[in-house]
Amino acid sequence: MEGRIGKNSVPLHGSIDKSKILDVKPLKSLIPIFSMSSQTPPLGQYPSGFSPFFPFGAPQQTPTEVTPNGAATPIRAYRSTPWAGDTSSTMEGFSDQHTSGKKKRGSPKSRSAKLSLDKPKRSQEPPVDLGALVGISPAQKDDGSREMVNFVLMAFDALRRRLCQLEEAKELSLGSVKRADLKACSILMTRGIRTNMRKRVGSAPGVEIGDIFFFRTEMCVVGLHSPSMSGIDVLHIRGEFEEETLAVSIVSSGEYDDDAEDIDVITYTGHGGNFFKKDKHAIDQKLQRGNLALDRSSRELNEIRVIRGIRDAVNPNAKVYVYDGLYKIEDSWIGKAKGGGDVFKYKLARMSGQPSAYSVWKSVQKWKSGSSRTGLILADISNGAESIPVALFNEVDNVKAPIYFNYFHSLRHPKSFSLMQPSNGCTCTKACVPGDLNCACIRRNEGDFPYTGNGVLVNRMQLVHECGPTCQCFPNCKNRVSQTGLKHQMEVFKTKDRGWGLRSLDPIRAGTFICEYAGEVVDRAKVSELVREGNEYVFDTTRIYGQFKWNYEPRLLEEVNPNESSEDYAMPYPLVISAKSFGNVARFMNHSCSPNVFWQPVVYEENNQSYMHVAFFALRHIPPMTELTYDYGVSRSDHAEGISAAKGRKKCLCQSLKCCGFYG
DNA sequence: GCCAGCTCACCCAG
DNA sequence: CCTGGGTGAGCTGG
Numbered sequence: 042m043e044g045r046i047g048k049n050s051v052p053l054h055g056s057i058d059k060s061k062i063l064d065v066k067p068l069k070s071l072i073p074i075f076s077m078s079s080q081t082p083p084l085g086q087y088p089s090g091f092s093p094f095f096p097f098g099a100p101q102q103t104p105t106e107v108t109p110n111g112a113a114t115p116i117r118a119y120r121s122t123p124w125a126g127d128t129s130s131t132m133e134g135f136s137d138q139h140t141s142g143k144k145k146r147g148s149p150k151s152r153s154a155k156l157s158l159d160k161p162k163r164s165q166e167p168p169v170d171l172g173a174l175v176g177i178s179p180a181q182k183d184d185g186s187r188e189m190v191n192f193v194l195m196a197f198d199a200l201r202r203r204l205c206q207l208e209e210a211k212e213l214s215l216g217s218v219k220r221a222d223l224k225a226c227s228i229l230m231t232r233g234i235r236t237n238m239r240k241r242v243g244s245a246p247g248v249e250i251g252d253i254f255f256f257r258t259e260m261c262v263v264g265l266h267s268p269s270m271s272g273i274d275v276l277h278i279r280g281e282f283e284e285e286t287l288a289v290s291i292v293s294s295g296e297y298d299d300d301a302e303d304i305d306v307i308t309y310t311g312h313g314g315n316f317f318k319k320d321k322h323a324i325d326q327k328l329q330r331g332n333l334a335l336d337r338s339s340r341e342l343n344e345i346r347v348i349r350g351i352r353d354a355v356n357p358n359a360k361v362y363v364y365d366g367l368y369k370i371e372d373s374w375i376g377k378a379k380g381g382g383d384v385f386k387y388k389l390a391r392m393s394g395q396p397s398a399y400s401v402w403k404s405v406q407k408w409k410s411g412s413s414r415t416g417l418i419l420a421d422i423s424n425g426a427e428s429i430p431v432a433l434f435n436e437v438d439n440v441k442a443p444i445y446f447n448y449f450h451s452l453r454h455p456k457s458f459s460l461m462q463p464s465n466g467c468t469c470t471k472a473c474v475p476g477d478l479n480c481a482c483i484r485r486n487e488g489d490f491p492y493t494g495n496g497v498l499v500n501r502m503q504l505v506h507e508c509g510p511t512c513q514c515f516p517n518c519k520n521r522v523s524q525t526g527l528k529h530q531m532e533v534f535k536t537k538d539r540g541w542g543l544r545s546l547d548p549i550r551a552g553t554f555i556c557e558y559a560g561e562v563v564d565r566a567k568v569s570e571l572v573r574e575g576n577e578y579v580f581d582t583t584r585i586y587g588q589f590k591w592n593y594e595p596r597l598l599e600e601v602n603p604n605e606s607s608e609d610y611a612m613p614y615p616l617v618i619s620a621k622s623f624g625n626v627a628r629f630m631n632h633s634c635s636p637n638v639f640w641q642p643v644v645y646e647e648n649n650q651s652y653m654h655v656a657f658f659a660l661r662h663i664p665p666m667t668e669l670t671y672d673y674g675v676s677r678s679d680h681a682e683g684i685s686a687a688k689g690r691k692k693c694l695c696q697s698l699k700c701c702g703f704y705g
Numbered sequence: 706g707c708c709a710g711c712t713c714a715c716c717c718a719g
Numbered sequence: 720c721c722t723g724g725g726t727g728a729g730c731t732g733g
Contacts, residue, residue, distance in 0.1 A: 270715080271713075312714065358718075359717080
């Protein structure tokens with residue numbers, strides 16, 4: 042992922058074919074805003090003690106001069122927040138709560154207090170602009186960076202997950218939140234947690250080609266495409282004599298006949314008219330709004346961001362949006378809709394020299410439907426142990442296979458080795474119901490159901506308590522997420538320079554369970570011995586891991602306890618796993634200083650003993666064919682000697698901007 | 706200039 | 720499949 046930074050800016054705006062411009066005034070004044078690159082501003086200072094990898098530490102303010110000389114002034118580029126300014130009075134209260142240190146969360150009972158999600162009362166109590174508090178400067182709100190975009194997306198999804206959780210547990214007092222994505226968007230927008238607010242032609246800084254989104258509103262908060270529903274985003278420009286508009290981005294959801302003969306070409310239909318309604322007679326589209334902007338863009342030949350909407354193969358109800366980079370309009374004409382009305386048609390062609398994005402999806406689709414692929418070594422390294430085969434690929438060199446190991450899907454414990462005291466499972470009939478505090482498992486999770494209805498982890502916790510064989514609930518209970526095996530089509534592949542790696546052919550949504558770290562549980566005292574023997578497949582929960590913020594920002598909800606999502610855990614429960622002889626796909630996951638996967642301890646009962654497992658979850662949305670990586674952490678002894686001492690540690694090849702050079 | 710209220714839109718969940 | 724609650728943002732008139 043990091044390797045793509047900066048590559049999504051394309052040679053800009055070089056040649057306007059003046060002959061194509063009819064009676065339109067040239068928009069020469071636009072050029073300065075075209076030049077916004079996706080360069081990442083330098084990172085600032087981190088608090089002493091640790092260096093959180095972005096985006097989870099507070100983003101650093103990077104004031105940049107962004108006002109181009111003589112640039113056109115975008116007008117109404119965004120709606121101004123009615124409460125902008127004057128936040129000082131209420132900020133102190135939040136700061137106090139913020140700095141009050143970590144506390145244990147209240148009992149499940151005290152936490153069941155209802156939350157109020159009333160709309161902010163206008164002109165009475167303006168909501169605090171939290172942007173400044175979480176470290177978003179006004180400049181960053183206008184112009185994004187990779188860190189900023191990641192930060193805002195994380196904040197969005199964390200809040201959305203929490204709203205889902207509260208809704209499912211019916212802990213919301215006022216009305217229901219059937220659309221947590223809309224609610225999360227609304228809260229972030231009014232609280233100033235957003236970026237790329239300034240509309241622009243060309244790429245949105247920090248959004249990389251190939252980035253994926255699961256909601257339209259995610260693209261709103263990072264300024265990739267601001268309308269929450271409309272397919273065309275329009276920039277208003279004050280021209281020399283009158284206001285003009287340009288199309289800056291489109292969402293192509295594939296609803297119409299835009300399946301192209303060429304993968305890099307889209308035929309896009311303008312909006313308006315009601316040609317799609319059967320019961321009404323056809324109405325012609327009008328040359329207004331987005332259509333007018335597209336028309337102008339077809340003459341100006343400005344870059345247009347294109348987002349492809351794709352029906353998710355795993356979840357056919359949902360759509361995934363892929364940012365496919367910059368396109369230009371090559372042709373436009375008036376066509377006929379099915380209902381008979383006139384519609385505007387625009388042919389967009391992808392600009393050359395951009396990293397592949399949508400084409401990767403198309404390739405995956407082909408592979409899945411059986412077309413052959415080079416580099417296949419083995420169709421299923423799990424030998425049937427996983428319900429979805431795990432293929433082995435090498436397109437890089439002649440190495441035929443990793444060193445031999447036994448594929449095993451979970452943990453092997455030495456006899457009479459139990460980590461925790463046995464306890465009784467829940468007595469729920471059928472499935473455990475969020476909000477039901479009679480469920481022993483939910484009570485162990487401090488009253489929260491740890492997963493949303495579609496199996497996404499809501500918050501990182503010291504320990505997630507899942508239902509197990511001892512529980513009386515059905516095996517399909519939603520609180521057994523990490524026990525259900527692989528859900529994505531994974532493959533082990535040879536990387537260019539760091540041995541074998543793991544990736545998925547399917548997109549992975551943030552918070553989704555990926556796999557557990559399988560292997561043999563070994564005595565903690567033997568760790569150094571194993572490492573000395575050269576065992577590279579040791580997972581040790583007690584290593585020092587980079588801190589990061591994944592949970593929602595409590596100040597965005599008027600919570601009873603503002604510290605409840607604290608992610609600072611004193612010391613994780615000790616567990617050492619060796620995957621050298623026995624293991625699953627997790628043993629192939631490489632280290633990164635800026636990973637897209639994290640681990641979470643999960644506990645459930647087997648044979649009347651509680652066993653802890655290490656479960657991996659997606660840290661953010663992961664596009665198909667992206668290598669999966671997590672933070673290997675630092676051993677406590679190495680940490681004591683100082684991280685810079687590279688003795689016995691391996692050179693890190695993660696290529697992340699935040700790479701600390703070594704790991705292990 | 707401001708804002709409430711209306712309208713529009715390739716939404717998303719059920 | 721279809722329905723409809725819900726959202727940001729443009730537009731309009733007071």
